[in-house]
Amino acid sequence: MKKWPVKMNERSPEDRAGDFKEVVAGYTPEEALLEASRCLQCRDARCVAGCPVGINIRDFIGAIVRKDFAQACAIIWEKNNFPSICGRVCPAENQCRKACVLTKKGAAFASLEAININFLERFAGDRALSSRPSRVSVSDEDLSRFRVAVVGSGPAGLCCAGELARRGVRVVVFEGLHKPGGVLRYGIPSFRLPQDVVDREISALEDLGVVFRLNTLVGKTLTIEDLFRDGFSSVFLGLGAGTPSFLGIPGESLGNVYSANEFLTRVNLMGAHLFPEYHTPVNVGRRIVVIGGGNTAMDAARVALRLQRGNGISVDVTVLYRRTMEEMPARRLEIEHARQEGVRFEFLTSPTRFLGGTDGSLQSLECLRCRLGEPDARGRRRPQEIPGSVFVLDFDQAIVAIGLTANQVLVRATPGLEVNSNLDITVDPHTMRTSLQGVYAGGDVVGGEGTVIEAMGMAKKAAGSILKCLESLP
């Protein structure tokens, strides 16, 4: 008998859109066993090649089948420090699940039949969150005489810190904001990634001896030079791609036009949805437009919708995207969830002008229709505006989610640190070393806007280079 994929339990759209609690419930052990038992345990497991960090997927699923959940997690940990996070946010439909043999050949995304690897990963991670491995010390050497500074506490920084701390290195993480986590904290909303999952990973790092120095913007509060002078042997830069891009069209600075980063930060980091108990405000429009097609756009739209619900406003959120659903870079599950919750989509639409009233707040958005032209360098079909197809839509709030670039605060303050034409930090791809001796980098600040797992993959590589370098020191 053919076995069908085991669906995760999800809260109903009606219920979940009323709060910020997690939408998807994890597998129960029974469900995990059932799903794991669908895995064919392929000899040539293609799923592994689909994972950016090469988790031994077949074996960890095999361990779940044997009910050896601790072992399952140990196998994941060999490659990925944060399965509870990645199991929730990885775009598995483009990665391991797409590579799984059960995905139909030539499909754009993973087929429904593909093993729900990410759900199983989450299951293994969640079960183990309480029982972390303590310091893995390598017998004949003690790295505790070294101190390494990690700048930025997003996935890249956290991963690098963990890798080093597990080998005994004394790690201090410097973070500019008042809370650690990077995008995991201020970007991804708690209904996708509950804050306590992030908190637990961070306290596990603290248990390993990692020290967090918050409210410290490196480049301003201290410089890289200061860090070396203070005795740090190496520095890892996990600064992320934190600077929002704007469209550059007229009216973009009208009141109630937000970048997605601002909108999400106000809510996720500052608690604006709990105003006035929390003191940071956020405005909530009656007709909200979100411009963009990535995860950031989906998150902004779903937060917007929850704010409308919370303020007794009937839900009216539209996502505007220049291409079509298929080209959207967002995770498929997120698009589906947004749709279920009542987000509308306006595809093949390019905004050309924000129009405001005399008080300076947004009233409407002028747009052009698009059609899809030739594929661009990444193979995505390029949108072309259709001349004369102007139309105007009424909105009183807009959220611009069209992309992020690397934050330049540290770069500006660090002579000799080279960046490329996108202003990303350049590194040697083999070692992740930057143009400066002893300074390494990884994550979005190197690769541009990417994914959590890619950021961690780079951080892991950098940590490997740092360890090698430390081991060679007297």
Add this chain to the structure above:
Amino acid sequence: MFRIIAKDVLSQGAGTRIIRIRVSAPAVALKAQAGEFVLVMVTGKGERIPLTIADRDVQEGSITLVFQEAGFSTRLLGQLAEGETLYALTGPLGQATHVPANGKIVLVGGGVGIAELYPVARAFREKNNRVMAVLGARTKDLLVLVDDMRRVAHDFHIVTDDGSCGRQGVVTDVLREILLSDPSFPVYTVGPLPMMKAVAQVARQAGAPAVVSLNSLMVDGTGMCGGCRVTVGGQIRFVCVDGPEFDAHQIDWEELAKRNKVYKEKEAHICRLDSL
């Protein structure tokens, strides 16, 4: 960390207070330069609000902040006593004031902006500039740091709306006269937005260059949200990382004024609720 070492009320009256605190923040004190600011959270549930670094003491490891109890968060801050601590403080942020040597400058400040002017005045004086100061306020009670400024400036003018101190009128009256005698005098201004806008206008008419230190709404203060953006010469700039100082003649003042009012209703709401 971030303990309030000392607190005093610089002015009281006209329905508001201007307060000075000295806060323990050794790392910030070490690096602070004129024109830079910090972001402060009073409590864990607080807003992140920008405050200019008015002074620093490297030895003590402290910085001085001066603020007017204007909105909810500044009033909350005003309630903290000596010995209490701020939840968070990050800095120094922004670009330091560009201070050329051996030149001249006329500094125009209004209200609590005078406190922000003080470190700038000192920086110009230290680099051997001729420093002229024009300080204004609605009324005498709202004038702060007058003696400090008097010590630093070569020339010194006070203007109040009601004539309770110095000359009656507005700062631009004096500025106009100064620029009439020497239109090449560079101008630096900080204070309430309408005042800065008027100063910029007078400077432009006289053909004088003018720099303005902007106070826009901020969230992170690290260039991460774009909420502080302002249009300068037709380009979007972030006040927290590109500023806070810009060429006053290039600012889209109207847009800035409107953006600063975006949360007026919310502010009124939270202030009513807590009736601080």
